């Protein structure tokens with residue numbers, strides 16, 4: 335599979351040709367901001383800076399998952415801690431706020447799994463922490479996604 339590479343800031347981003355470069359830049363800036371926020375909130379830093387892989391189609395996303403030794407089913411993102419190409423993988427088929435939430439979620443998995451080291455964490459803790467910060471960071475971002483989660487009253 336042919337991918338483009340954008341290298342700047344601290345994260346390298348690989349993306350399929352059908353992913354707009356503007357989206358790549360937006361996601362790269364987001365993960366950098368999340369990194370700063372989570373370092374402050376949790377008091378931990380990542381030991382490895384992950385590469386980001388952004389795929390524009392389900393076919394490319396599935397192929398990337400297979401490269402990482404994972405079977406991708408209904409996820410829109412995943413974190414691959416090892417394999418040939420460790421990093422965070424996103425399927426760019428949703429609105430940008432949703433992609434940012436998924437990116438925050440997967441980056442939190444990286445921090446949690448690095449923090450656990452060789453200890454086995456309960457899946458509920460790992461998943462719950464990632465989901466918690468996906469929402470907290472989403473609400474405190476410059477473009478909070480609040481309206482999507484509220485029931486609006488009829489006028």
Ligand SMILES: [Zn+2]
Nearest residue numbers: 439443461464
């Ligand atoms: Zn998760």
